[in-house]
Amino acid sequence: MTSASPAAAPLPTRRPALLARLAEPRTYDLAIIGGGATGLGVALDAALRGLSVVLVESHDFAKGTSSRATKLVHGGVRYLAQGNIGLVREALHERATLLHNAPHLARPLPFVMPSYQWWETPFYGVGLKMYDALAGEAGLGSTEFLGRSETLRLLPTARADGLKGGVKYWDGQFDDARLALAIARTAAAQGALLVNYCAATGLVHEDGKITGLTCEDRETGRTFRIAARCVVNATGVWVDEFRQKDGDAVHRPVRPMVAPSQGVHVVVDRDFLPTDHALLVPKTADGRVLFAVPWLGKTILGTTDTPRHDLSREPDAFRSELDFILGESARYLSRAPTRADVRSIWVGLRPLVRPQDDDGGNTKGLSREHTVLLSRSGLVTVTGGKWTTYRAMAEDVLAKCAEAGLLPASAPGVTTDFRLVGGTGNLPAHPGIGAAAGWHSYGSETDSVRSLPGSANLLADGLSEAMVRFAVRNEYARTVEDVLARRSRWLFLDAKKAGELAPVVAGLIRDELGAESGADPKQGDFEALAAHYLALPA
Secondary structure (H helix, E strand, C coil), rough: CCCCEEEEEEEEHHHHHHHHHHCCCCCCEEEEEEECCHHHHHHHHHHHHHCCCECCCCCCCCHHHHCCCEEEECHHHHHHHCCCCCHHHHHHHHHHHHHHHCCCCCEEEEEEEEECCCCCCHHHHHHHHHHHHHHHHHHCCCCCEEEEEHHHHHCEECCCCCEEEEEEEEEEEEEEHHHHHHHHHHHHHHCEECEEEECEEEEEECEHHHHHHHEEECCCCCCCEEEEEEEEECHHHHHHHHHHHHHHCCCCCCCEEEEEEEEEEEEEEHHHCCCEEEEEEECCCCCCCEEEEEEEEEEECCCCEEEEECCCCCCCCCCHHHHHHHHHHHHHHHCCCCCCHCCCCEEEEEEEEEECCCCCCCHHHHHCCCCECCCCCCEEEEEEHHHHHHHHHHHHHHHHHCCCCCCCCCCCCCCCECCCCCCCCCCCCCCCCCCCCCCHHHHHHHHHHCCCCCCEEEEEEEEHHHHHHHHHHHCCCCCCHHHHHHHCHHHHCCHHHHHHHHHHHHHHHHHHHHCCCCCCCCCHHHHHHHHHHHCCCC
C-alpha cells in the first residue's frame, strides 16, 4: 500500500473540547476501554479503516505496563530457544514495521552476548543465525562471532576474567511511553476521540448484549454514557475486572484469564556500561535472562519474571529480585553496581494468559502470546502479547469484531506502512535511543516544539520549558507525573532529579491550564511517587 502520513500540524488536546465531544449524543462504531499499547493500537487501526472510535483510559495513557517495558523491540531470543518459531517470526516482522513507522522513537540496537565457556559462542551463535534467517529481509544486521578483544572493545566494562569471546546480533529499542503517545495522537489525527483520566465505570447491556459503557471524568466527577456497536476490553492485567462486570450483568460465571507476572528494572549511570551496545546473558545461574541496556543516557538492568497476585498500579520490587539483578550484574560487569548506585527502580506487570486448568504459580508455563476472547454478550477482550506485536494484535482484535458481526469486515494492513506523528517528512539526525533525550525525540515536530515559549530555557538535560508546554497543549498531559514520567522519562531515569523538577513543572502546567475546571498538576503526589521509585526493598 502507499505510505500515508498524519496531519503535519500538531493537534491541540485541550480537555474541555475532548469532554464536549464525549458528551455528544451519538453511537460509535467502536468503544475501547484501556489506553495502553493494545487499546491505542486498536484505536488507530479502526480509525484508519474509517470507523468512528472512542477510547477512555482511567489514568494516563501508558500509565501501566506499557511504560515499564525493557524498552526492546524484539523477536524474542528466548522464545526461539523455547521453539516458538511462529511467535518469533511474527515479532521479527512487526519489529521492522515498528522501526519504519516511528523512526524518531524506535531504532536498531546491537547486542553482545559475552561467552565465558568455550561452547557458548558457537552454541548461541548458531541460534542467532537462525534468528537472522527468520527475519529475512526484515533483518537489521548479521550475527557476528567475536573474539575476546573485539568483545571487550564493544563491551568495555564486561568482566575480562575468563572471557572467551562473544556473539553480536541485532534487535530494536524504543521509548515505550512516547511511542504510546504517538499512537494516541496519530489515532486522534484520524478522527478518533481519546480521553485520559476518564474511567470506565460499567458496561451497558440491552437484551443480554453490550451496547456501550459508562465512564467518569476523574478530575471533575462528571459522568458520561457512551453508546457503541462494539466494546473492546483492552485493559491489560486488569481485563478480568471488566470480564467480571460483563458476567455479573448477564448472570454468567467468569474464570480469570490473567496470571500477572512482574518484571523489575533497575537504572544506573551509563558509566557502568559506556557503550552503544547492549549486553545480554541468555542464561544466568538460575536460568533467567539478564539485560544491560543503554537507554536515554542511562543503563537499564533487568529483568525478573515473578508471579504476582495483586494488581497494584505501582507494584513494589521484592528484595530477592533486586538482589538477583545486582548480583548477576556483578558477575558480568567489571564494576559491580550496588544499591547505592540505583537511580530508579520500577516494576511492570505482564498480563500472562493462563490455561484454564492452571493456577498461575509458574510464569514459564504461561502464554506470552496474545489472546482475543468474545463473550456471549459481545464484549471483546484482548490481553497478553508484547509491545513489539501491538499492531498485529490490533488487527486480530478487529478481525474478531468483524467475525462476530459487531463491525463491518475490512481488509487488514492499513497500519503496515503508516508513519506515526513525528515520523514523517524531514527528520533531524538521531543519535539512537541509547543517547539522552533531546530535540531529536520529537522527529518532524521539533520545529513546532521549538516555536513555543521557553525553548531556550533548559530545565534538565533533554527537557525544556517549551517541551513541558507542548506536553500540555498537544500531548494530553495533565499532571507533573504525566510530564516527568511519560512525556519526559526523568522518573524512570533518575527519580531524585525528577522530584527536584516537580515544582517548576507544576508551575508551568498551572500556567498552561489556567482556571480550567478540575485542573491540578498534583505536585505533592508526584514527589511521593519519585520517592517510591528511589525506595529499595529492605
